[in-house]
Amino acid sequence: MTQPYAFDTLQIHAGAKPDLATGARQVPIYQTTAYVFRDADHAARLFNLEEVGYIYSRLTNPTVQALAERVAALEGGAGAVCCSSGHAAQIMALFPLMGPGRNIIASTRLYGGTITQFSQTIKRFGWSAKFVDFDDTAALEAAVDDDTRAIFCESISNPGGYITDLPAVAAMAKKVGLPLIVDNTLATPWLCRPIEHGATLVVHSATKYLTGNGTVTGGVVVDSGNFDWSASGKFPSLSDPEPAYHGLAFHKALGPMAFTFHSIAVGLRDLGMTMNPQGAHYTLCGIETLSLRMERHVANARRIAEWLEADPRVEFVTYAGLPSSPWHGRVARVCPKGAGALFTFAVKGGYAACVKLVDHLKLFSHVANLGDTRSLIIHSASTTHRQLTEAQQIAAGAAPNVVRVSIGIEAAEDLIADLDQALDAATA
Known part of the structure; x- marks a missing residue:
């Protein structure tokens, strides 16, 4: 077919x-x-x-x-x-x-x-x-x-x-x-x-x-x-x-x-x-529900990325769906329905703050996976990218002060509230 x-x-x-x-x-x-x-x-x-x-x-x-x-x-x-x-x-x-x-x-x-x-x-x-x-x-x-x-x-x-x-x-x-x-x-x-x-x-x-x-x-x-x-x-x-x-x-x-x-x-x-x-x-x-899920993944990711970018506890957000991203101009040409639901953000306080963040989240699961209906987070520098040198980590977008999030299809307001309380704990 x-x-x-x-x-x-x-x-x-x-x-x-x-x-x-x-x-x-x-x-x-x-x-x-x-x-x-x-x-x-x-x-x-x-x-x-x-x-x-x-x-x-x-x-x-x-x-x-x-x-x-x-x-x-x-x-x-x-x-x-x-x-x-x-x-x-x-x-x-x-x-x-x-x-x-x-x-x-x-x-x-x-x-x-x-x-x-x-x-x-x-x-x-x-x-x-x-x-x-x-x-x-x-x-x-x-x-x-x-x-x-x-x-x-x-x-x-x-x-x-x-x-x-x-x-x-x-x-x-x-x-x-x-x-x-x-x-x-x-x-x-x-x-x-x-x-x-x-x-x-x-x-x-x-x-x-x-x-x-x-x-x-x-x-x-x-x-x-x-x-x-x-x-x-x-x-x-x-x-x-x-x-x-x-x-x-x-x-x-x-x-x-x-x-x-x-x-x-x-x-x-x-x-x-x-x-x-x-x-x-x-x-x-x-796959039968792929388009329905991806539409929600992308909508949630865009909303959460915008919230994180405006938060003073966050240094930067890499989501290409944000107008501030250097890759934003490619979205319409390469991914016209959206920039996906995976991105990273840097937490003020570096490596230690990232570890506190993942330990205090309640809805986000700290796992070595992505693309789930559930929202997931990982500190790549201490897990998936730990075998790389710091220079390689930075080149791969997984610097020590960065966490990766895979945004799921839950209610966006609940995910934002979870990140909010965890960022409080991480940067206190």
Whole structure:
């Protein structure tokens, strides 16, 4: 199911149809490991990728596939693959593109765990990352070399809520012939559709707003279907014959679906970072109300950010939805329905005041998560970004005097009252 249906219709119906066996209207949880083949020829055709179907739930599962189709429809992509977490989705996105000695260019404004994954963990694969300020497109282009295989950024960054100038970055990526990968977790496709701005791949942590209720870990990679994987010779996994499939060349044989099929047939087959069907079911249910929730998230975030900015106990607020933000001008172009619901603010009194603040809040939960219906807070410098140096923390928007808030869908006046009393305690 694709357009002309509106977003609110697609978030309920895309990827879903009444179950053929029972007529069940909601997508069933297909809690099964394997699937019976019709006959030996059917099995052979499935294993040769000559026919689409189900073999083994590490590869494909009807519940998980319904979720993949729904997210792809919402993002305007050709196909998608679901996996076990947002971090898994990032590795899945890079896996067909990279090889020993290859590198990616990544934004300096990324979630701390992503910075660690890219600066440390991927070295074990022989990959590397160069971190660049994506506001400086000249420096971004200068960082590209013969071994660069992808450009990576977040549409709205965690933790500061910085908005990337996706059209400018996409134009540069197109100029140098490289795929642009955009983490769209914080924006969701309701606020931003990176493919429309020129992104090649979109990744999500489904753990966050897509599910929306703090019950699931999961990830999704959406392929635009627009990139020519054969043009440069830099992506042999997709352009060259694959020995494990009798010399099948994925891009030549599958065109816009090459990346998606490779991610399932090779990526999930060998890496095994599979989403479980129950988790996919929870995310499908969550997506049904995505636009309604995001509208409330954004309205609450704007109101609370305005209140915090006017408070003398607060040094600054990073919310891009505020006219004072240096990124405010990008909201209308990149995220026309709003600047999201995640931002940071600095508390007068520094590190110690931040610790007191989180310890005195009653409605806000101090957790290492975001995108919940509940409002959440964390002091990034002592938790999610503590593995970084102070200079790296500041560059990532997680300085010691800063807390990150994920604004939920509660009554805004109750959230403001909770922050008010906690700020009193923190700055007394």
